[in-house]
Amino acid sequence: MAAPVKVTVTGAAGQIGYALLFRIASGQLLGADVPVKLSLLEIPQAVKAAEGTAMELDDCAFPLLSGIEITDDPNVAFAGANVALLVGAMPRKAGMERGDLLGANGGIFGPQGKAINDHAADDIRVLVVGNPANTNALIAQQNAPDVPAERFTAMTRLDHNRALSQLAAKLQVPVTEIRNMTIWGNHSATQYPDLFHAEVGGKVAAEQVDPEWLRETFIPTVAKRGAAIIEARGASSAASAANAAIDHVHDWVNGTDWTSAAIPSDGSYGVPEGIISSFPVRSVGGRWEIIQGLEIDAFSRERIDASVAELIEERDAVRELGLI
Ligand code: NAD
Numbered sequence: 001m002a003a004p005v006k007v008t009v010t011g012a013a014g015q016i017g018y019a020l021l022f023r024i025a026s027g028q029l030l031g032a033d034v035p036v037k038l039s040l041l042e043i044p045q046a047v048k049a050a051e052g053t054a055m056e057l058d059d060c061a062f063p064l065l066s067g068i069e070i071t072d073d074p075n076v077a078f079a080g081a082n083v084a085l086l087v088g089a090m091p092r093k094a095g096m097e098r099g100d101l102l103g104a105n106g107g108i109f110g111p112q113g114k115a116i117n118d119h120a121a122d123d124i125r126v127l128v129v130g131n132p133a134n135t136n137a138l139i140a141q142q143n144a145p146d147v148p149a150e151r152f153t154a155m156t157r158l159d160h161n162r163a164l165s166q167l168a169a170k171l172q173v174p175v176t177e178i179r180n181m182t183i184w185g186n187h188s189a190t191q192y193p194d195l196f197h198a199e200v201g202g203k204v205a206a207e208q209v210d211p212e213w214l215r216e217t218f219i220p221t222v223a224k225r226g227a228a229i230i231e232a233r234g235a236s237s238a239a240s241a242a243n244a245a246i247d248h249v250h251d252w253v254n255g256t257d258w259t260s261a262a263i264p265s266d267g268s269y270g271v272p273e274g275i276i277s278s279f280p281v282r283s284v285g286g287r288w289e290i291i292q293g294l295e296i297d298a299f300s301r302e303r304i305d306a307s308v309a310e311l312i313e314e315r316d317a318v319r320e321l322g323l324i
C-alpha cells in the first residue's frame with residue numbers, strides 16, 4: 001500500500017470535526033485505496049475531548065487509518081501535512097463587531113498559516129471552513145509566503161450543494177440532472193448563487209423558474225440557509241458542512257468538471273487579484289481552474305460585485321489590524 005497521506009484537522013473536537021473525521025478515516029476524502037494519518041489540532045482545553053474522538057476512531061478499526069496524532073501545537077499538527085482542514089474558529093458572540101471577529105480569528109489563522117509555511121509537505125492543500133472562511137483563508141495564506149498562494153482555499157461547496165438541492169426540489173428533478181451550478185463571492189449572506197449558467201436537462205435553469213422565485217426565494221434561501229439551520233437546530237450546520245468539506249477536497253485531488261470553490265482570484269470576472277472569492281471552477285491535474293468565458297449580465301454583475309465588495313472590506317479590515 002502507498003504511504004499514508006497526512007490530513008490535519010483543526011477544531012477536531014468540535015461539531016464539524018465529529019462529523020468529518022470518521023468520513024476521512026473511512027476513505028471518503030481521498031479515495032478507497034488511500035491510507036490516511038490523522039492529526040487533530042485543538043486548544044488545550046479541548047484536547048481531552050479530541051482524545052475521546054480518537055478512541056472512537058480506533059474503535060471503528062478503519063482499514064485505511066494508519067495513525068492518529070492529537071496536539072495543541074500547530075507546528076506539530078502541520079508537520080508533513082498534505083491536506084489541512086482549518087475548521088476551528090471563534091464564532092461571533094453577542095456584542096462583537098465584525099472587526100473583533102476578524103481580529104480574534106487572525107490570532108488563530110495567522111499562526112496556523114505560519115506553521116503550514118514552515119512545516120507542511122510541499123504538496124499541502126488547505127481548505128478553510130471556519131468563519132469568516134474566505135478572509136481567514138486569506139490571513140493564513142498571507143502568513144505562508146513560501147506556499148503557492150493557490151493552495152489556500154475556502155469552502156463554498158456547502159452553499160453550492162444547498163443551491164443544487166433547492167433547485168432540484170423546485171423543478172422536481174434529481175440533483176444529478178443539474179449541471180454548472182455556481183456560487184460567486186463570499187461565504188456569507190451576500191453570496192450569489194447563479195442560475196443563469198446552471199442547466200437542467202440541457203436548458204438554462206433561470207429560464208425554467210419564475211424570475212420572482214429566483215430573486216425573492218431562491219437566492220435568499222441559499223444565502224441565508226446557515227442562519228436558518230442555526231435557528232432550527234440551535235447550532236450551526238455540522239454534518240452538511242463536513243460533507244461539503246469532503247466534496248471539496250475529494251474533487252480538488254481527484255478532479256471534477258464544474259463546481260464552486262473560493263480560490264485566490266487571478267482577476268477573472270473583474271474580481272480583484274488576490275481576493276479569495278468563490279468562482280465556477282474545475283479541477284484538473286490536482287489544481288483548481290476558474291471556468292472562463294461566461295457572459296455575466298447586469299443582474300449577475302450587480303450581485304457578484306456586492307459580494308466582492310464585502311470581501312474587499314474584510315481584506316481591508318484585516319490589513320488595518322496588521323494581520324496580513
Ligand atoms: P464548534 O464550536 O463545535 O467547534 C470548533 C472547535 O474549534 C472547538 O472544539 C474549539 O475548541 C476549536 N478551536 C478553537 N480555536 C482553535 C484553535 N486555535 N486551534 C484549534 N482548534 C480550535 O464549531 P463547529 O460547528 O465545528 O464550526 C466550526 C467553524 O466552521 C465555525 O467558524 C463555523 O461558523 C464554521 N462553519 C463554516 C461553514 C462553511 O460553509 N464554510 C459551515 C458551517 C460552519
Ligand code: LMR
Nearest residue numbers: 131225226227229236237
Ligand atoms: C453555514 O453556512 O451553515 C455556516 O457558515 C454557519 C453560519 O454561521 O451560517
